[in-house]
Amino acid sequence: MTDCDVTATHPWRFFRAGGFDQVLLESGKDMQALAMLDQKLWVALSCPIAGVEFDPRTLELIDTDRDGHIRVPEILGALSWLAPILKDHDRLTGGDGAVPLSAINEATEEGRSILASARMILANLGKSDLDCISVSDTCDSERTFAQTPFNGDGVVTTAATEDEALRGFIARIVECYGGVPDRSGGSGINREMVERFSTDAGAWRAWRSEAQSFDSPVPDAELLVELWHSVKDKIEDYFLRCRLAVYDERASVIMNGAEADLLALAAGNLATSGDRIAFLPISSVGADPVLDLVRGVNPAWEERMKQFRKEIALPLLGGEIARLTLAEWEKLKESFAPYEQWWSRRIDTPLAALKPAQLIAWEETGAEIALKSLIEKDLELQPVAEAMIKVEKLTRFCRDLYPLLNNFVSFRDFYTGRSRAIFQVGTLYLDGRSFDLCVRVTDIAKHATLAVMSRLYLIYCDCSRKGGAEKMTIAAAVTDGDADQLTMGRNGVFYDRKGLDWDATVVRLVEHPISIRQSFWEPYKRFGRMVGEQIHKVAAARTKAAEDKRAIAILQAGQKKEDPKQASQPAFDVARFAGIFAAIGLAVGAIGTACASVVSGFFRLMWWQMPLALIGIVLFISGPSVIIAWFKLRKRNLGPILDANGWAVNAHAKLNIPFGASLTGMARLPKGASLSLADPFAEKRRPWKLYFALVLLVLLAVAAWRVGWFTYVFGA
Numbered sequence: 001m002t003d004c005d006v007t008a009t010h011p012w013r014f015f016r017a018g019g020f021d022q023v024l025l026e027s028g029k030d031m032q033a034l035a036m037l038d039q040k041l042w043v044a045l046s047c048p049i050a051g052v053e054f055d056p057r058t059l060e061l062i063d064t065d066r067d068g069h070i071r072v073p074e075i076l077g078a079l080s081w082l083a084p085i086l087k088d089h090d091r092l093t094g095g096d097g098a099v100p101l102s103a104i105n106e107a108t109e110e111g112r113s114i115l116a117s118a119r120m121i122l123a124n125l126g127k128s129d130l131d132c133i134s135v136s137d138t139c140d141s142e143r144t145f146a147q148t149p150f151n152g153d154g155v156v157t158t159a160a161t162e163d164e165a166l167r168g169f170i171a172r173i174v175e176c177y178g179g180v181p182d183r184s185g186g187s188g189i190n191r192e193m194v195e196r197f198s199t200d201a202g203a204w205r206a207w208r209s210e211a212q213s214f215d216s217p218v219p220d221a222e223l224l225v226e227l228w229h230s231v232k233d234k235i236e237d238y239f240l241r242c243r244l245a246v247y248d249e250r251a252s253v254i255m256n257g258a259e260a261d262l263l264a265l266a267a268g269n270l271a272t273s274g275d276r277i278a279f280l281p282i283s284s285v286g287a288d289p290v291l292d293l294v295r296g297v298n299p300a301w302e303e304r305m306k307q308f309r310k311e312i313a314l315p316l317l318g319g320e321i322a323r324l325t326l327a328e329w330e331k332l333k334e335s336f337a338p339y340e341q342w343w344s345r346r347i348d349t350p351l352a353a354l355k356p357a358q359l360i361a362w363e364e365t366g367a368e369i370a371l372k373s374l375i376e377k378d379l380e381l382q383p384v385a386e387a388m389i390k391v392e393k394l395t396r397f398c399r400d401l402y403p404l405l406n407n408f409v410s411f412r413d414f415y416t417g418r419s420r421a422i423f424q425v426g427t428l429y430l431d432g433r434s435f436d437l438c439v440r441v442t443d444i445a446k447h448a449t450l451a452v453m454s455r456l457y458l459i460y461c462d463c464s465r466k467g468g469a470e471k472m473t474i475a476a477a478v479t480d481g482d483a484d485q486l487t488m489g490r491n492g493v494f495y496d497r498k499g500l501d502w503d504a505t506v507v508r509l510v511e512h513p514i515s516i517r518q519s520f521w522e523p524y525k526r527f528g529r530m531v532g533e534q535i536h537k538v539a540a541a542r543t544k545a546a547e548d549k550r551a552i553a554i555l556q557a558g559q560k561k562e563d564p565k566q567a568s569q570p571a572f573d574v575a576r577f578a579g580i581f582a583a584i585g586l587a588v589g590a591i592g593t594a595c596a597s598v599v600s601g602f603f604r605l606m607w608w609q610m611p612l613a614l615i616g617i618v619l620f621i622s623g624p625s626v627i628i629a630w631f632k633l634r635k636r637n638l639g640p641i642l643d644a645n646g647w648a649v650n651a652h653a654k655l656n657i658p659f660g661a662s663l664t665g666m667a668r669l670p671k672g673a674s675l676s677l678a679d680p681f682a683e684k685r686r687p688w689k690l691y692f693a694l695v696l697l698v699l700l701a702v703a704a705w706r707v708g709w710f711t712y713v714f715g716a
Helices: 003-007 028-036 056-062 072-082 089-093 109-124 135-146 164-177 191-213 221-247 259-267 274-278 299-317 326-344 356-364 367-379 382-405 412-416 444-454 516-559 574-603 609-634 639-643 657-662 688-706 709-714
Strands: 014-017 020-023 044-048 069-071 290-292 323-325 426-430 433-435 438-441 457-465 470-478 491-496 501-510 664-666
Touching: 014 412, 028 072, 028 089, 028 382, 056 072, 056 382, 069 072, 072 382, 089 382, 109 135, 109 382, 135 382, 164 191, 164 356, 164 367, 191 221, 191 326, 191 356, 191 367, 221 290, 221 299, 221 326, 259 274, 274 299, 299 326, 323 326, 356 367, 426 438, 426 457, 426 470, 426 501, 433 470, 444 457, 444 470, 444 501, 444 639, 457 491, 470 501, 657 664
Parallel strands: none
Antiparallel strands: 014 020, 044 069, 290 323, 426 433, 426 491, 433 664, 438 470, 457 470, 457 501, 491 501
């Protein structure tokens, strides 16, 4: 069976808008039959969750794969889920989100579960007498349910128990591994985290217990290994310096530190020179390799060496050792080697920050079993919680699914004007106009690369509120008027769908034809701008040249005094000025001859040919611009603008000239308003245009009389 045959099994109705056919969804049967509609007839095949004006919770429930996009299978999945739950599928086009309990199908197991949960929600809210449930009811019940210690999500927080020991372990597990979000909004733990903590705690305790099996056990082995590592290298350094002193007697002085270093210390504050003092040898270096552990120790190392002698040297070497020979040091390293090996097997775990007593209490108090019991108690409510979520899902789908389809399967909301499309984020007011086709943009450069194919004139604006604390970027389509005053840096005001106002600044323009009217006048405006720029350039060049000439004359006048005999005015050169006047006359005569030729040629035409000639001149100037604009305006397409935002638009969604004009509001006086043209501050100007028109009319009349046009027309 072909796609057309499958589609024909349902009596579809279509409407034409935007230059293409769109399916008309009018009933629940139309929505349930969408699985049979060929996807080539869907306007969109995917839309992002972010950047659209739609209930995010509803989109989250539809987005089953959590990838941030709504696609056709997910739309069909939502409709398929609703099919056995509702008795009357026309309820989907209601739009108010209130679902009568009688509309829920009790003949299915899921329907019965949802109905029972809906009644429980209403009872908990004190609305048992109501026969319908709404989205607001499910939101209230969700908040109430989330405040209870057990909510069926398999996550428990410290609020789930009154036992201070268990509350402490919950807090420690969250501190070690990070918490899991609980439905109540807090942070808690689940079964996997409890098992991980128990495993890590057992491994950590087993590793620590290995130190107790050594022949000469040292109390607090972990802390002592850290102490050992802190002094070991410094003691090794001392004995090596002593051995160098035995090798060369000059080393006895040199290895104790440079005299310059000691002088630098003497000149400073020793109380703040701890690091520089610690850099010196741990004790005075000599030819006798013996380290005195009591006297003569570097002050920066004195406390650690006392601790080293008391907690490591005495227990491992025995006796009252006050001095440590090289042989005893080697023996001490050999005795401490098992602890070094033990330390190398140290487990890298966040539990290392906990006290040993806490880990012992974990096993002795049976905290693991108690916490798992709390989690199981929470999971017992999972069916109830899931049923409540399904009630919320039902109410939201009944309210929001139909509007979503009219912005996905078809763009009915956008093209019929019944309401704003979900991709329209607000209205931009700028340059005496309002622009309704505004979309949110995250990356201007990336968006503009694709959006330029839309053939739309686009304004990219950075918007901010509350002194710049809130920011967003929009792209607004200009579909009527002109672009004369649309420049970078201009400021406007953007109103979002909530009615909040944002400061908007133009940061980028994508230029395309806006309207036929703009294209008609564009050649004349362009010519006027070109003439104005050239006049400005010539005037600026002449002004600069005159200023340079005056500056040179002033400098020359300052350097050389004028000779009175040579300061007399030169004689007036009549021949020179006669030549200049003659040249000017020839130029004026040539221009006049050319104008007379054009005018005389125009008046030789038949009277009915004259308006055609004028129309031809206008078409010659404006025609190419209008034709090019007409072709581009016919190709304006909404698709690239949305595709640049992550949509997958499946149709050539055109924006023709009349529809485009409806998306841009022009400044017009209200109906019935009166306008006074008397401007008290208007500039007083001479009617030069009237004078010019009268002179031109007289010249045309004279030219017409000279060529005999009056005789030809009136027969006089």
